Amino acid sequence: MNGFDQLNRYVFNQANVRGELVRLEDSLQHIVHSYEYPPQIQGLLSEMAAATCLLTAILKFKGEIGLQIQSEGPVKYAVIHATHEQTLRGVARWDESLPVLPQNFTDLVAKAVLVITITPQDGERYQGVVALDKPTLAECLEGYFEQSEQLSTKVMLMTDLSDPERARAAGMLLQVLPTSAESTKANGNPEFDHLCKLTETLTEEEMFSLPVNDILYRLYHQENVELYDPQTIRFACSCSRERSAEALRNVDKAELLHIIEEEGAIKMSCQYCHTEYRFDAIDVEAIHGGHFGSTPANQ
Structure with a gap:
C-alpha cells in the first residue's frame, strides 16, 4: 500500500x-x-x-x-x-x-x-x-x-x-x-x-x-x-523454547519441581507475542542436567 x-x-x-x-x-x-x-x-x-x-x-x-x-x-x-x-x-x-x-x-x-x-x-x-x-x-x-x-x-x-x-x-x-x-x-x-x-x-x-x-x-x-x-x-519475536529453558536454568531445581507438583507444569508466556512454553519434570531434569534439547518439546 x-x-x-x-x-x-x-x-x-x-x-x-x-x-x-x-x-x-x-x-x-x-x-x-x-x-x-x-x-x-x-x-x-x-x-x-x-x-x-x-x-x-x-x-x-x-x-x-x-x-x-x-x-x-x-x-x-x-x-x-x-x-x-x-x-x-x-x-x-x-x-x-x-x-x-x-x-x-x-x-x-x-x-x-x-x-x-x-x-x-x-x-x-x-x-x-x-x-x-x-x-x-x-x-x-x-x-x-x-x-x-x-x-x-x-x-x-x-x-x-x-x-x-x-x-x-x-x-x-x-x-x-x-x-x-x-x-x-x-x-x-x-x-x-x-x-x-x-x-x-x-x-x-x-x-x-x-x-x-x-x-x-x-x-x-x-x-x-x-x-x-x-x-x-x-x-517478529525472538522468543524460543530454548531461551525460556535457559532462564529456568538459573532457578533452583527443587523450586521448579515444586511448582510442577502444584500446578502440573511450568508455564512461561512471552510478553511480546504471547507464545506459551510449558515445561514438565522431565524437561526440568534435562535443563539442570545440561542436556535440554534432546527431549521432546512440550510447547
Missing part, C-alpha cells in the same frame, strides 16, 4: 546530508493490538516503532536496537526492539487504574528517561540515556543526537489512529553526515537547515497517502536526491 512497512534511505549528494522515511502498517498491528491498549498507549508505541526503525541506521553490524521509556507517570514503561533485518516487537505497561490517560506526551511519561540500547551479535552492549524533558519524542531524539553524537538531526514522527483496527505510523529523519567539524549543531549548517524547513512542510495527509517517490519529489524536487532500495519491515 504505497510503500508501507518499508524503510527508505536516501542521501542529498550536494548537501552532505542523509535521510530516511519509514511508514508502518501491517508490521505495527501485532504490537498495538497485543493488549487492550488505550489510544494514547497505541499512539506512543506507534511513534516509538517508527523512531526505532529510523534508528536502525546506527547499526553498522548485525544486532538489535531498543528504545525503552521508563517513567513515573501513567506509562510505567514502553519498549520497542528492532533488528538489522528490520524486524519489530514491542510492549508497554501503564497504570490501568486511571480512568483517563493524558493526551499529551509530557504528562503521559512524566519524570521519564529514554534508554537507547544497541546490542551487537558480536561485541559489547552500549546504552545511552536521555531525559524525556521536551514536548515530543521526536524532539527528545534530536536532543540525544545533539548531545551524544554531536550530529545535527531532524526527526518527524506521525501516527494515524483514525481506524481503530489499523494503526499506522510514519517517520522521517535528516542527519548531517559526520565528515567534519561542520557537522555539529553549534557550527551550523545552512544546507541542513534549508532541508529541514522543506521537510517540515509535509502534512500528515501527504505522508499517509502519497507514494514515497511522490513525497520526495514534493519536498525536494530542486535537490539532488539519491534513493536506495527499500528494506521490508515486519513483526
